[in-house]
Amino acid sequence: MAVVFSKLRYLTVYLQALKTEPAWYISLFVMGLAGGRGVLGGLAPFACPLALAGTVCCGRLFFPSLIGIFVGITIKPPVFTDIPLLVDYLVVFTAVLAGRKLKKQLEEYWFTAVLLTTGVNFGIKYIYLLLAGAQIGFLPGLLSESILAGIFTVPLYYLFSDYKKQKGLFFILVFVLVYCGLGDLKIGPAKIGDIMSRSVLLIAAGGWGSGFAAAAGVLLGLLSGNLVAALPRTGFFAATGFFSGLLKNWGPAGVILGFFLSVLLFSGSYNRQIDLQEHFLSSLIAVVVYLVVWRYLPFFPNREGQDSKRSEPIHAEVGFAQRSKPGEALCGDSMGIAHLSDRRMLLSVSDGMGAGVNAARESRIVVKLIEQLVESGVSPEKAAGVVNTALYLRGGEESAATIDAAIIDLNAGHAEFLKVGAPPSYLKRGGAVEVIRSSCWPAGILDELDVQVLAREIDPGDILIMATDGVTEANFDSKAADDWLYSYLQGLPTEEPQLIADLILKYALKTAGFENRDDMTVLVARFEREQGLE
Incomplete structure (x- = not known):
């Protein structure tokens, strides 16, 4: 039963990952769609290397992109040879199959992926064209396409093999593929490629200034x-x-102002009304794209200085509530409240695999290790890696635990959230509630973690709620798992941390029918101005 339970637990985590990272899967699908449809100079060199590199490096996570590749091939514009869709499908299917069968060899010797991509694309299409009685003149074009496919395998392989640390470059890759594959499509009178070109100009101008943006414009x-x-x-x-x-020094407003001055200046060169409409619509959509990128992409240059406004020092009041699984002497969840140097606070919660004594032991190890490592100056990502390695080397079906940590700088009003296999946390600000979530396997299951640290600003009056899945999934049998706590927090009748923790635990028990199937832990912190408490 322990094996069955652990497998079900892993499946639950995987399904949560699918649910909690929609942007990642949408990006993969769009990338596949653009790669399958992409044409470069009458050649179609993107689908085969994308399918092979994604299969080898991403495994099942690449499935949305694979669907996108097949859809893209279906709607692909004409290329240099009249290749049927079934042949293109066969090329992609063969690349995927080869990637799965030769995964270890391809991971160890990357250049074999280049040779395999070139060979699969050339071999299958060459055989078909010969059997179809095509003229020998197709050979230079097919050879060029296959060589390009092999060349494109190199950056794709590099990015996918290290995509955990290359999220910025990953989105650049998506951009390039969309530009090549979907640039000729239109949104009203505006072409997607034209919108993307203007968006690049705005991003380059806002990030690196007029010289870099002008050079990007020439290219x-x-x-x-x-x-x-x-x-x-x-x-x-x-x-x-x-x-x-x-006007970069004026921030996004200055960049947009300079952009529209140029747009207005060149609008006089358009003779037809439809071209002028396309000109203005493309510009407006590009501004929206620029603002979204500037606001949400963490790797956008020079944004840190613009976002460095800071409030007064804050102070935290903490409350907690806990309940063990029925029939167990100890709660398998552990939590920690640690005051670190430089007025930093560490709030941590860990849920050990299973329940009872073994789960409690693993979760306590996690909490203590995280506290010691963070206090010693180790970054949250590296601390999670150390804990994961320690649990992984211990082995055993129950040598796994979640990591849910919040490191709050009370002087700066800044928080970093580390979530490894943990359910969402909630940051309540007035009547608004933000869900803080990240998809990652629990520590101790895999030999390497894909850790993402989420940064948030903390204002006076904010309330942070951290809980284990025994609480957040109290209504797991219903169709709205996790939603009950979000809805409940929006109508909280109090701001007292201890009372909030008690109420959440009580309501979770009620939601579960007063029979908690797992350990339950709630940790609540309310932040206030430091001088107001002296």
């Missing part, structure tokens, strides 16, 4: 079409990038 213009169309577009893009970057 985009030269790649935008034939020579006749490229020259005027190069001038427009270069000038627009330059003007957008001139």
Whole structure:
């Protein structure tokens, strides 16, 4: 039964990952769609390397992108040879199958992936074209396409093999593939490729200034079409990038102002009304894309200085409530409240695999190790890696536990959240409740973790709620798992941390029918201005 329980537990975590990272899976699908549809100079070199590299490096996580590849191939524009869809499907299917069968060899010797991609793309299409009686003139085009497929395998393989640390480059890759694969599609009168070009100019201007943006404009213009169309577009893009970057020191507002000054200046060169509409619509959508990127992408340059506004020092009041699983002498959950140096506070919760004494032992090890490592100056990511290695080397079916930690800088009002296999936390600010979640396997299951540290600003009056899955999934049998706590927190009748913890535990028991199937732990912290408590 222990084996069955552990397998079910792993499956639950995986399903939570699918649910909690929709942006990741949407990005994978879009990348596959663009790669399957992408055409470069009449050649289609993206689908095969994308399928092989993704299968080898990402495994089952690559499934949404694989669906996108097949959809993209179905709607792909004509290429240099009249290859049926079934042949393109066969190429991708063969690449996936080879990636699965030769996974270890391809991971160890990356250059074999390049040779395999080139061989699969060339071999299958060459055999079909010969059997179909095609003229021998197809050979240079097919050979060029297959060589390009092999070349594209290198960056794809590199990014996917280290995608845990290359999230910024991953989104750049998605951008490039979408530009090549979906750039000719339209949103109303505006082409997606034109929108993306202008978005790049804004991002370059806001991140690196007018010189870099102008250079990016020249490159985009030269790649935008034939020579006749490229020259005027190069001038427009270069000038627009330059003007957008001139007011970079004013922040996003200055970048957008400079951008629209250039857009208005060049609007007089459009003779047809439909072209002018496309010009303005593309510009407006590009501004929206720029603002989204500036606001939400953590690797956007120079944003830290613009976001460094800081409030007064804060103080935390903490409350907690806990209940063990029926029939167990000890609660398998552990929690810690530690005051670190430099007025930092560490709140941690861990849920040991299973229940009872063994689960309690593993979760206590996690809490103590995290406290010691963070206090010693180890980064949260590295601390999680150390804990994971310690549990993984211990072995055994129950040598696993979640890590849910919040490291709060009380002077700066800044918090870092480390979540390894843990359920969501909730940050309540007035009537609004933010769900803080991250998908990752519990510590001790895999030899390596994909850890993501989430940063949030903490304002006076904020309330942080951390809980184990015995609480958040108290209504696991219903259709709205996790939602009950979010809804409950929106209508909290009090701001007293201890009372909140008691009420949440009581309501969780009620939601579960007063028969908790797992250990339950709730940790609540309320933050207030430091001077108000002296």
